[in-house]
Amino acid sequence: NAGVMQNPRHLVRRRGQEARLRCSPMKGHSHVYWYRQLPEEGLKFMVYLQKENIIDESGMPKERFSAEFPKEGPSILRIQQVVRGDSAAYFCASSPSGTSYGYTFGSGTRLTVV
Amino acid sequence: GQQVMQIPQYQHVQEGEDFTTYCNSSTTLSNIQWYKQRPGGHPVFLIQLVKSGEVKKQKRLTFQFGEAKKNSSLHITATQTTDVGTYFCAGSSGSRLTFGEGTQLTVNP
Numbered sequence: 202n203a204g205v206m207q208n209p210r211h212l213v214r215r216r217g218q219e220a221r222l223r224c225s226p227m228k229g230h231s232h233v234y235w236y237r238q239l240p241e242e243g244l245k246f247m248v249y250l251q252k253e254n255i256i257d258e259s260g261m262p263k264e265r266f267s268a269e270f271p272k273e274g275p276s277i278l279r280i281q282q283v284v285r286g287d288s289a290a291y292f293c294a295s296s297p298s299g300t301s302y303g304y305t306f307g308s309g310t311r312l313t314v315v
Numbered sequence: 316g317q318q319v320m321q322i323p324q325y326q327h328v329q330e331g332e333d334f335t336t337y338c339n340s341s342t343t344l345s346n347i348q349w350y351k352q353r354p355g356g357h358p359v360f361l362i363q364l365v366k367s368g369e370v371k372k373q374k375r376l377t378f379q380f381g382e383a384k385k386n387s388s389l390h391i392t393a394t395q396t397t398d399v400g401t402y403f404c405a406g407s408s409g410s411r412l413t414f415g416e417g418t419q420l421t422v423n424p
Contacts, residue, residue, distance in 0.1 A: 234411060234412075236414070241419075242416065243321075243403065243414050243415060243416040243417050244358065244403065244405075244414040245414075246411055246412070246413065246414075249410055249411045256410055257409075257410045257411055259316075292357060292358070294358075299410065299411075300345070300346065300407035300409075300410070300411060300412055301346070301407075302363075303348055303350075303360030303362075303363055304348075304350075304358075304360060304405075304412065305360065306350075306357045306358045306359070306360075307357065308356075308357050309357050
């Protein structure tokens with residue numbers, strides 16, 4: 202029973218390029234959450250999705266960031282025109298039903314913008 | 316918006332000493348969850364508390380949920396080097412979890 206799969210584990214992008222982060226939730230989980238973590242800091246909520254729907258994107262920057270969870274395939278967090286300040290660990294988590302259950306986190310994608 | 320505050324930010328203990336981290340929410344929570352993140356790792360779910368005044372134990376770990384459902388604590392008895400990591404509380408009062416800033420625990424052998 203595979204856990205939450207994130208790829209790539211590490212991603213290096215030059216300023217101005219696009220970053221695409223992928224997340225496949227645990228089997229049977231239909232709720233996906235993306236969090237960002239800066240070094241030595243906590244987890245900041247970005248977006249909550251269910252299949253084909255964005256439920257809560259109140260933590261997403263208004264520009265350059267977008268997320269989707271299509272009917273088929275993984276959830277994608279997309280960052281356009283990356284800047285140095287986007288360097289962080291991006292974690293995806295899934296749950297079977299909202300916040301009534303503990304989240305299962307993926308191993309994260311460490312994004313470095315050079 | 317909802318805020319979840321956690322103290323202390325850092326805690327250094329000698330192996331065998333006890334450790335406690337405290338969590339406070341600005342709003343009443345429907346439940347509170349605790350996670351552990353090892354250095355370089357990802358958060359791992361430890362436990363969920365739902366009822367007012369609830370106390371749960373996992374071996375040397377004791378979790379409490381306040382009567383008003385706005386605060387919680389995690390206590391580790393007789394720490395071991397394997398307890399090293401950052402402990403996060405996370406509160407739920409809506410569609411998603413809001414995490415505290417975490418308490419980073421280091422244990423000197």
